[in-house]
Amino acid sequence: MSLKIPHHDINLEPTMAKAPDFNRKSERMQTERSFKSEIIAAIPLTAQEKLFHLRICDQAERENFSFLPGQFVMLELPGCGEIAISISGSSSNHEFLELCVREVGTVTGLLHRLEAGAFVGIRGPFGTHFPMRKMKGHNILLIAGGLGIAPLRSPIYWANEHRTDYEDITILYGARDPGQILFDYQFDEWRKIYDLKLLTIVEHPDEDWNGHVGMITDLFDDVPVDPDNTFAIVCGPPVMFKFVCSYLSDLGLPRQRMFVSLERRMHCGMGKCCRCNVGSTFTCLDGPVFDYWTVMNLQEAI
Amino acid sequence: MLYKTISKDNFRKMLEGLMENNEVMGPRWRDRDAQGNKIYRFLKLNNFDELELDYTRTYSSPKNFFLPFKENLATYKLGDSDWEQDIHYTIHPRVIVGMRACDINALRKLDEVMLKSVYPNPYYSARRENTIIIGLDHEPLEDCFCRSMGADVALRGFDLFLTDIGDKYFVAIGSDTGYRILNQYDAQDVTEDDQLEFKRAKQEIESKFKTQVDVTIVPELMDLEFESEVWEKWGDKCLSCGSCAMVCPTCYCYGTEEEVDLTFTHATKSRCLYSCNLLDFAMVAGGHNFRPDSHIRLKYRYYHQFRGFVEAFNQSLCVGCNRCGVACLAGINPKDVIDDLITTEKL
Numbered sequence: 036m037s038l039k040i041p042h043h044d045i046n047l048e049p050t051m052a053k054a055p056d057f058n059r060k061s062e063r064m065q066t067e068r069s070f071k072s073e074i075i076a077a078i079p080l081t082a083q084e085k086l087f088h089l090r091i092c093d094q095a096e097r098e099n100f101s102f103l104p105g106q107f108v109m110l111e112l113p114g115c116g117e118i119a120i121s122i123s124g125s126s127s128n129h130e131f132l133e134l135c136v137r138e139v140g141t142v143t144g145l146l147h148r149l150e151a152g153a154f155v156g157i158r159g160p161f162g163t164h165f166p167m168r169k170m171k172g173h174n175i176l177l178i179a180g181g182l183g184i185a186p187l188r189s190p191i192y193w194a195n196e197h198r199t200d201y202e203d204i205t206i207l208y209g210a211r212d213p214g215q216i217l218f219d220y221q222f223d224e225w226r227k228i229y230d231l232k233l234l235t236i237v238e239h240p241d242e243d244w245n246g247h248v249g250m251i252t253d254l255f256d257d258v259p260v261d262p263d264n265t266f267a268i269v270c271g272p273p274v275m276f277k278f279v280c281s282y283l284s285d286l287g288l289p290r291q292r293m294f295v296s297l298e299r300r301m302h303c304g305m306g307k308c309c310r311c312n313v314g315s316t317f318t319c320l321d322g323p324v325f326d327y328w329t330v331m332n333l334q335e336a337i
Numbered sequence: 338m339l340y341k342t343i344s345k346d347n348f349r350k351m352l353e354g355l356m357e358n359n360e361v362m363g364p365r366w367r368d369r370d371a372q373g374n375k376i377y378r379f380l381k382l383n384n385f386d387e388l389e390l391d392y393t394r395t396y397s398s399p400k401n402f403f404l405p406f407k408e409n410l411a412t413y414k415l416g417d418s419d420w421e422q423d424i425h426y427t428i429h430p431r432v433i434v435g436m437r438a439c440d441i442n443a444l445r446k447l448d449e450v451m452l453k454s455v456y457p458n459p460y461y462s463a464r465r466e467n468t469i470i471i472g473l474d475h476e477p478l479e480d481c482f483c484r485s486m487g488a489d490v491a492l493r494g495f496d497l498f499l500t501d502i503g504d505k506y507f508v509a510i511g512s513d514t515g516y517r518i519l520n521q522y523d524a525q526d527v528t529e530d531d532q533l534e535f536k537r538a539k540q541e542i543e544s545k546f547k548t549q550v551d552v553t554i555v556p557e558l559m560d561l562e563f564e565s566e567v568w569e570k571w572g573d574k575c576l577s578c579g580s581c582a583m584v585c586p587t588c589y590c591y592g593t594e595e596e597v598d599l600t601f602t603h604a605t606k607s608r609c610l611y612s613c614n615l616l617d618f619a620m621v622a623g624g625h626n627f628r629p630d631s632h633i634r635l636k637y638r639y640y641h642q643f644r645g646f647v648e649a650f651n652q653s654l655c656v657g658c659n660r661c662g663v664a665c666l667a668g669i670n671p672k673d674v675i676d677d678l679i680t681t682e683k684l
């Protein structure tokens with residue numbers, strides 16, 4: 036690897052017309068105010084996962100709501116509970132939010148029983164985001180394991196909406212079995228219209244499956260990675276991103292150019308309840324998106 | 338800062354005046370422990386004589402006037418398919434008298450998180466901004482190590498702060514409200530003699546610190562000794578009861594709970610103080626627990642107090658009051674744990 040220190044030219048980044056301080060988080064606000072939102076569609080994807088389209092009811096609240104890929108919201112079912120969910124839709128969609136939710140417990144269980152027309156609450160957006168602007172001029176490698184594809188859809192939409200900003204875009208997506216593959220109805224569009232390369236792999240194939248079989252890292256045999264010109268976004272269970280990130284690191288990809296999203300228990304999203312504490316920081320404030328160097332240096336992160 | 342003196346008689350009159358017009362909380366004794374020592378608590382004062390200004394330590398800290406054990410965050414009116422959220426901040430003006438420097442410094446640390454960092458907490462600030470704090474110096478207890486934590490002197494965060502200099506109090510004035518109250522009770526300008534007395538009183542206090550904890554390299558040690566057996570040695574004794582966090586003046590973590598009433602017409606969201614020592618602190622859906630063992634959870638309580646908070650705010654969270662050590666049924670206290678970490682090779 037060359038010893039020339041890589042530089043990041045902030046001149047290339049557009050300066051923002053308004054402060055990037057979403058929701059004015061340093062000003063006093065009604066921190067527990069939930070934006071009432073209508074479920075305008077509840078779409079079953081697999082046996083466990085549903086995609087929800089939520090439209091914030093109040094026009095002003097809806098227009099003020101903006102997020103960047105990788106951020107999450109706190110989704111509230113009044114009287115039941117509140118949970119953290121990554122935003123899975125496009126950040127340019129100001130009409131409704133897309134959330135992909137797996138049914139695993141109390142709140143997600145009730146949510147899955149709600150139909151279009153029901154009202155839920157959302158607070159946010161919270162957390163850090165994938166540095167899409169920084170990635171300008173580079174290849175982007177998006178790697179998802181299982182439900183990890185949900186938070187990746189946001190950067191995928193972004194990349195398409197800013198397609199000329201990026202060179203090659205590659206998605207590697209691994210699932211346990213073919214029945215668990217999410218968003219396959221979009222794959223053709225992504226390949227043809229978004230002009231990106233998409234490879235899928237499953238661990239346990241069924242009779243109809245004729246794609247790759249194995250672990251996500253097996254896909255690297257078919258994907259050349261240019262370590263000097265690539266940013267990676269890796270979402271999935273910790274074991275998976277640990278494997279993937281060490282593999283990429285061995286290829287020479289700097290760890291501060293790999294981004295992962297951590298998951299912890301969350302009760303506030305604002306750095307107050309400490310439940311998402313990891314090492315010396317909070318996942319909801321300094322994360323959920325961390326670069327891999329930071330993750331490696333946080334105690335108990337992986 | 339402005340300084341004045343007030344005679345003890347006038348101080349009594351001042352408190353009586355405050356009690357007539359406001360809720361005044363102060364240290365009172367509630368019970369005796371097995372050894373016959375008084376157990377104190379901050380409670381509402383009905384008259385001046387209930388106030389025990391020479392109290393040793395309150396079992397629980399006054400943080401709960403700002404962060405109650407349970408607090409309503411929002412209420413909901415539930416309709417057939419719709420709901421309406423209502424948020425109301427409790428405004429409850431109060432005076433707290435007799436707070437020690439360490440407890441005032443503890444509040445200032447909470448201020449860093451609750452008022453000065455991102456997402457200022459409106460519930461906390463409604464209480465903080467409507468509370469008058471009258472602090473009071475005291476002689477350190479055997480096991481106080483607030484001096485080691487740099488929390489033995491309060492320079493801000495109060496309205497008035499008193500030091501006993503014989504028949505009067507030397508008063509540091511921290512706010513205009515404090516100034517106005519004090520001046521109604523014939524406060525005097527500080528004389529040279531008062532200053533000498535003040536210095537003497539402070540030196541007397543300083544000379545009485547017995548417990549020291551060497552915290553100079555503790556933030557680094559927290560990292561370097563992350564895998565140390567010290568954590569298992571202490572952590573395996575921990576009952577995961579959470580008492581330490583409940584009595585601590587700076588522990589602030591919480592959990593939220595939502596409940597529906599029996600008629601299904603109202604719901605509430607409340608915030609309950611929690612402890613990182615409790616079993617399900619970091620448990621997520623599917624049963625995975627990021628901190629499954631008591632020693633890992635105990636380690637993180639220390640890690641947050643002595644390293645995490647330092648990284649974020651350049652100061653430890655712990656103020657050295659040793660309330661957690663007193664409350665712990667397993668005999669775990671910060672001095673012993675940190676001493677062990679420092680001398681870990683001797684294990």
Ligand SMILES: Cc1cc2nc3c(=O)[nH]c(=O)nc-3n(C[C@H](O)[C@H](O)[C@H](O)COP(=O)(O)OP(=O)(O)OC[C@H]3O[C@@H](n4cnc5c(N)ncnc54)[C@H](O)[C@@H]3O)c2cc1C
Binds near residue numbers: 117135140186297
């Ligand atoms: C930043 C972030 C993004 C997430 N994005 C998604 C997503 O896009 N899709 C999705 O399906 N899930 C996502 N999750 C996980 C989701 O938050 C949990 O599945 C959910 O909290 C489970 O709630 P429950 O009430 O159904 O489960 P229960 O087991 O009944 O949980 C009870 C309570 O524990 C807490 N809790 C439990 N598990 C978690 C967890 N993993 N994270 C945080 N709090 C938890 C919540 O307060 C919850 O109400 C995300 C989590 C985080 C931290």
Ligand code: SF4
Binds near residue numbers: 584587656658659671
């Ligand atoms: S000594 Fe214990 S109770 Fe007191 S501030 Fe430190 S951690 Fe909290």
Ligand code: SF4
Binds near residue numbers: 669
């Ligand atoms: S350290 Fe002591 S007080 Fe704290 S949880 Fe463990 S047993 Fe309880």
Ligand code: FES
Binds near residue numbers: 300303308311319
């Ligand atoms: S979710 Fe409460 S501190 Fe992060």
